[in-house]
Amino acid sequence: MEALETVTYAGTKKNVVESGMVADTPAVAAPQKDGEPWKVTVVLEFPRDTDPFLKSTVKAAEAAIKYYCARNEEGGTSNDVEVEIKTEFKSAPRPEVGQMLPGVKNIIAVSSGKGGVGKSTVSANLAIALARLGYKVGLLDTDIFGPSMPKMFDVEDERPYAVKKDGRDLIVPIEKYGVKLLSIGFFVSPTTATLWRGGMATSALKQLIADADWGELDYFILDTPPGTSDIHLTLLQTLPITGAVIVSTPQQVALADARKGIDMYRNDKVNVPILGLIENMAWFTPAELPENKYYIFGKEGCKQLAEEMQVPLLAQIPLVQSICDNGDAGTPAALSSETATGLAFINLAQSVVTVVNRRNKEKPATKIVGMNK
Ligand SMILES: Nc1ncnc2c1ncn2[C@@H]1O[C@H](COP(=O)(O)OP(=O)(O)OP(=O)(O)O)[C@@H](O)[C@H]1O
Numbered sequence: 183m184e185a186l187e188t189v190t191y192a193g194t195k196k197n198v199v200e201s202g203m204v205a206d207t208p209a210v211a212a213p214q215k216d217g218e219p220w221k222v223t224v225v226l227e228f229p230r231d232t233d234p235f236l237k238s239t240v241k242a243a244e245a246a247i248k249y250y251c252a253r254n255e256e257g258g259t260s261n262d263v264e265v266e267i268k269t270e271f272k273s274a275p276r277p278e279v280g281q282m283l284p285g286v287k288n289i290i291a292v293s294s295g296k297g298g299v300g301k302s303t304v305s306a307n308l309a310i311a312l313a314r315l316g317y318k319v320g321l322l323d324t325d326i327f328g329p330s331m332p333k334m335f336d337v338e339d340e341r342p343y344a345v346k347k348d349g350r351d352l353i354v355p356i357e358k359y360g361v362k363l364l365s366i367g368f369f370v371s372p373t374t375a376t377l378w379r380g381g382m383a384t385s386a387l388k389q390l391i392a393d394a395d396w397g398e399l400d401y402f403i404l405d406t407p408p409g410t411s412d413i414h415l416t417l418l419q420t421l422p423i424t425g426a427v428i429v430s431t432p433q434q435v436a437l438a439d440a441r442k443g444i445d446m447y448r449n450d451k452v453n454v455p456i457l458g459l460i461e462n463m464a465w466f467t468p469a470e471l472p473e474n475k476y477y478i479f480g481k482e483g484c485k486q487l488a489e490e491m492q493v494p495l496l497a498q499i500p501l502v503q504s505i506c507d508n509g510d511a512g513t514p515a516a517l518s519s520e521t522a523t524g525l526a527f528i529n530l531a532q533s534v535v536t537v538v539n540r541r542n543k544e545k546p547a548t549k550i551v552g553m554n555k
Pocket residue numbers: 294296297298299300301302303304325328330406407408462463499500501502503504505506507509510
């Protein structure tokens with residue numbers, strides 16, 4: 183126990199004894215024959231099997247006991263003692279891939295090739311519009327390095343709490359505008375997250391999916407980062423995505439990237455159906471001249487791409503100052519059915535419901551991408 187008092191558990195920043203992790207009094211067995219080592223068995227209890235400090239704590243405990251024994255015996259060496267550290271967990275294990283969200287009916291990834299074309303704006307408004315149509319909706323901000331949802335929902339200061347369910351501690355999503363919401367933005371400052379390695383981002387994302395109490399959902403919307411990244415791969419390896427909607431502006435460079443996004447989902451190892459395209463910033467309409475349309479990023483580029491790729495064009499959303507202002511103010515346009523932009527998002531939600539129903543009738547459920555492919 184004295185040796186274990188020198189081992190810090192990074193989860194509490196206290197030693198493992200103080201942290202209450204030493205499950206039983208360590209067992210110490212003397213050697214049966216000369217030359218054999220002493221045997222020390224310790225049981226350490228961690229909060230859960232996915233504890234990020236598990237391996238390092240076990241190694242440190244082993245080293246500390248060996249060092250302690252060698253130091254306290256004259257002429258002793260660390261080989262005089264054999265240490266076995268057993269691990270136990272307070273929390274039941276996380277469900278296997280494929281069984282993570284049993285109450286979720288449809289999972290929709292909102293994607294684009296290019297950054298800044300309006301994925302997060304579309305995700306927030308689509309989620310709110312679906313909730314206003316009476317569906318149970320969850321929204322996960324998977325943009326670990328640039329989360330936008332806390333601001334768009336005006337819940338930047340909220341901190342989700344945890345509940346105990348079936349022996350596991352689960353994060354409770356924040357509920358606003360009828361939507362259950364989680365984002366890494368609730369847990370870390372953006373400057374910290376940008377320093378993360380890929381593995382840390384992946385593990386945080388998995389926690390937001392599998393260690394959260396999403397419950398029953400008709401639609402689970404995933405706002406994804408730009409491009410085709412590690413995050414996308416993790417999503418494809420973790421969840422059976424019902425379909426993807428691709429957001430693009432009508433501009434040629436955005437369309438070229440949208441094509442790459444479509445190709446990723448259509449790859450024969452991925453096979454996630456494309457539910458349709460959304461043309462965002464389709465034209466600019468000044469508030470004082472509502473009849474005027476200015477095609478500043480080009481005209482109907484997404485319509486042409488949709489025809490070429492044989493996917494539906496689900497909506498054309500104009501570039502309107504209020505969409506940007508509403509996003510920044512945390513009151514997305516879809517909250518109102520009285521404005522043209524609010525209606526555009528409600529119509530989009532209705533189109534999404536139609537294409538998802540058709541997809542579910544015509545195609546088998548998506549298979550999760552295997553780890554080695
Ligand atoms: N139709 C629109 N009219 C006006 N402003 C818009 C519209 N769509 C998006 N915006 C604004 O454009 C900016 C980028 O949008 P958004 O953050 O939704 O894009 P994104 O594709 O999620 O970006 P990223 O790739 O960085 O995640 C935001 O400031 C948003 O408010």
